[in-house]
Amino acid sequence: MTVAPVPVPEVIPATPPPALAIRGVRASYGRIEVLHGVDLTVPAGSVFALLGPNGAGKSTLLSVISGQMRPTAGEVVIGDKPVGKLSTEKLARTGLCSIPEGRGIFPNLTVRENLRIWTYRGGLSVKAVEEQTYATFPRLAGRRGQLAGTMSGGEQQMLAISRALVTDPKVLLLDELSMGLAPLIVSELYELVETLAAQGKTVLLVEQFVTTALLVATGAAIMVHGKIQQQGTPSDMATAAHSVYLSS
């Protein structure tokens, strides 16, 4: 048996290529800049947690990635394609699923009508979407005719994340999935996140609460004042986050 030759880096890289790369991104609201050059790479198939105190610019970064805000400098690359000036809807159609903070559903539409909107991407029939969603979240099945806005916070979040379930995105952005929810529901939702990641989807999740996020994460970073301050393993970041939160 011969010893294998030294691997050529181009063929077998040490880490898989990033599914999402953010390079030197700056963004502002009016004249106020809130992202001051953010660099971040999220490896394909990983669950990456972005942590940081209130107002750090986490949600703003997600808006930039999903095409809702244009960066004033820098670029966002998904897969190997720079996002450039693609509109939010085009990005969504190319496989980016972004579930915004606290409002991932249409409150004045029924559950079933929300699911019908999910069919814009994915080419499924509303029937198939319903089946798949109700199989994962049986609680929603009984509420298909109810206005989504009248459901409990947990049910609303299940409906919101069902979009990621049925549209088969390549990259998934989750903003404060656990906000205001009971621990039991949070762990149920994170189980689903793990399942999605196991299917090869790349997940970037933003969380305030360090503990829940870091249980499922494979990598993490801390953002403070519009910049990535530290990046590393989830457990390192857990320790680091503690001091950041206390000092800021």
Next chain:
Amino acid sequence: MTSFLQYTIFGIILGAGFAIAATGLVVTYTTAGVFNFAHGAVGMIAAFSYWELVANHHVPAVLALVIILLVGAPIAGALVERVLMRRLHGATAERPIMVTLGLLVILTGVATIVWSPKSQYQLNPIVSGSFRLVSINLQYQQVLTIGIAVALVIGLRFLFSSTRTGVGLRAVVDDPALLAMSGASPDAMSQYGWILGFVMAALAGVLLALTQEQTGISIVAMTLLVVNGYAAAIVGRLKNISVTFIAAIVIGLLEDYIIYYALPHLSQSLNSDITLALPMVFLFIALVMLPSVRLRAVGRLSTVRVPRMPSGKESVLGGAAFLVLAVIASVVLSSVVVRGTNLLNLGGEVMALGIVGLSLVLLTGYSGQVSLCQFSFMGIGAFLMGKVAGGGSLLGLLAAALVCAVLGALVALPTLRLRALYFALATFAFADAVDQGFFQDSRVFGGGINVGRIILPGLSFGGDRSEFLLLSVFFVLVALLVLTIRRSLFGRRLVAMSDSPAAYATVGLNLAATKVAVFAIAAAMAGVAGGLYATVNGTVGSADFGFFSGIIFVLFVTVWSIRTVSGAFLAAVTYVVLTTFWSTGLGLVAGAGIILIGRAASGILGIDRLSTLLPLPWVRRGSAAGGSGTLAGIGTTSIGGEARVAG
């Protein structure tokens, strides 16, 4: 009995036409979030286009309908969304109201040029022939109208509840950003909404025109006929298509019964064409009956850069400087005569209208309430000036102020709990009802009433120069009053109220009392302005205070700047010059102006970047706000740097 049945059928047919108009409004509102004030005018244009094609150029009726409904209306709707409305994302709430009003005056202006009101416009039914049902005679055309309305309502209900596009159309107003994240284009959705709305307005226009067989169609009557749909749409709360449909049928019946049963008895006491006022009366009633809206603490991204407020001293110095200029102007103007027009008297008209403009600065500019009925108060003021104490008396001016203040409070009281759009609609209805029902009554202004110049003890204003200077003094005094109000605690409350009614109410301030007070003050100002206006030429008529003129004037003030005294003054200059020298272009210039201004909240005087002026597709819609329309729904954010809630 037969006649009752016949009237009932007529009423239902009329109602079917209203229903199509009304559901069209609801469609635009639910999908684009905009109440289209030009809806009636779109129907009017469609009706006249139909006449043009069928009666004038002998195009077959069906082909004409295809051209209007499947080509003309969709293209117009798509263009309006793309060029006019899309730029308004993130603008203040009054702006879509102003822009659709601009479209209204442009369309009526164009129609007046193309289809001279002097000619007769008679239409033939799409399908001719009739049949007897029981004992009444029914025309196929009438059955067709009802059939189309019913089919349309059923079709729309299906579209909105059971198709993805329909659900998407409803979703887009709720949360355009989320719709985009789900892979659908919110802009395309809004565009569908406008296209659908325009097609339905056009269809309603043509079908309603066909009910006017005997009289033929006219521009104003056609525009107002479609306005009947507004009341039905309001009853349906601008979202419920079935309720809207039923309301429209009821309104059609009511209108028909009133015309056939009540009017013959009333006609001795009424000299005006009351049928033209009916739509607005219905609209007003529908608005008053609306349940109160809960104040929602939705923030708007306030990108308004509030013009700097002059201090008390600066205001007085500015006023003095203005008067010095007025004296110089009076010398210059008295020596020039242009096309036989006395420029001094035009100057006097400018000062009087400037005061109306100031009332709008107070009402809309400071407190965010859109009023479309300032010309009604002006006309009432002029009327009182002529009738009280023999004309030209200061008593007349006093009466104008008091009566208008009371009337203003009476209009504001039942409507003040409504949100901005409904309030604007209420003033729209009031303005037209006053115009059609009162000003047009031959006993009110008749061929014009003589007012005469103001008589003060020991002073004569018989000369044009002294009259002009007197009115200049009045303008300066009212301007100082408005600025003083703005600087006072009350004024800071007005601004706070306009920023966030919800927050205002939460702090425990009395929203209702503030609204009534400011509306009454503004009405009194307009009344006084009307009284003064009447003394300039010594005689006034109903044409001076027309409904459309009032809207056009509001647009001019908005274009120049509805937040400043200079804006009010320049608007008055523009209005008077155009009415005198190019009255055909009046509406066109005002409409074009408001469209060019787009979302620049402080008008021409507030513009610091010319790019915001261009309605070009490639000027990014979010450029001025930093973000885009998707930012709606965040907490109240203010970049205005203004004093907020006081006290």
